[in-house]
Amino acid sequence: MTLKEFFLLNPRAALAFSGGADSAYLLWAACEAGADVRPYFVKSQFQPAFELEDALRLCRRLGLELRVIELDQLSCREIASNPPERCYYCKKRMFGALVSAAGAEGYSLIIDGTNASDSDDDRPGMRAIRELKVRSPLREAGITKSRLRQLSAQAGLFTWDKPSYACLATRIPTGCPLRAEDLARVERGEAALAALGYRNFRLRLRDWGALLQVDAGQLDKAENDLGKIQQLLSQDFGIIRIDPEGRKGD
Numbered sequence: 001m002t003l004k005e006f007f008l009l010n011p012r013a014a015l016a017f018s019g020g021a022d023s024a025y026l027l028w029a030a031c032e033a034g035a036d037v038r039p040y041f042v043k044s045q046f047q048p049a050f051e052l053e054d055a056l057r058l059c060r061r062l063g064l065e066l067r068v069i070e071l072d073q074l075s076c077r078e079i080a081s082n083p084p085e086r087c088y089y090c091k092k093r094m095f096g097a098l099v100s101a102a103g104a105e106g107y108s109l110i111i112d113g114t115n116a117s118d119s120d121d122d123r124p125g126m127r128a129i130r131e132l133k134v135r136s137p138l139r140e141a142g143i144t145k146s147r148l149r150q151l152s153a154q155a156g157l158f159t160w161d162k163p164s165y166a167c168l169a170t171r172i173p174t175g176c177p178l179r180a181e182d183l184a185r186v187e188r189g190e191a192a193l194a195a196l197g198y199r200n201f202r203l204r205l206r207d208w209g210a211l212l213q214v215d216a217g218q219l220d221k222a223e224n225d226l227g228k229i230q231q232l233l234s235q236d237f238g239i240i241r242i243d244p245e246g247r248k249g250d
Helices: 001-008 019-032 049-062 086-104 126-133 143-155 180-194 216-232
Strands: 012-016 036-043 069-070 203-207 210-213 238-244
Touching: 001 019, 001 216, 012 019, 012 086, 012 203, 019 036, 019 143, 036 049, 036 086, 049 180, 069 086, 086 126, 180 203, 180 210, 216 238
Parallel strands: 012 036, 036 069, 210 238
Antiparallel strands: 203 210
């Protein structure tokens, strides 16, 4: 099934829109197919400000109104305690809020930007999405991440080369309670690093400070910038160390 065929069969849907490359291309493709797809952005303590800014920017380009759902994820004990199954509870609550908001506006079908390159294992977040019967048109159409980036570039989308981004909660070690102030300082630190030209990196909280993971191609830059990075982030982190193995995982 192609995306065009999907939207011919499903001309009305609500999209879980993150502002990332996957959901951005999916939203553009829906518009190209003439479908009535309404984008919803669920804003919690786990999304940095730039994600919402990117989502709004793309919706403005497409002439669409972005629905923003405010959600306090830290008020949920199963999420704030940061257990191994945190992502399940987080996704279940996030998509549950989306289902409720979209249903009130007449949208019964919920879609997301999972693509054909994403693992189909029993990850907690994927399990929650399946339970809520969320469909993934990109996966159903067999569109991989690399192909999606090619198509996004052809479509002139600014998100075509946007690095994949996992929520801020992934920067906190499992089992360590999630606190708004820790998430906020990670966000500030990553924003400062982005301003220095880093892409596709993670700043992970540790007892002694933070561990910086960057792409292998930027390891030398990070080593050279370490003094500047320490100074920039000194108010939020005691020590900054660079992971010599580079960026891995979420």
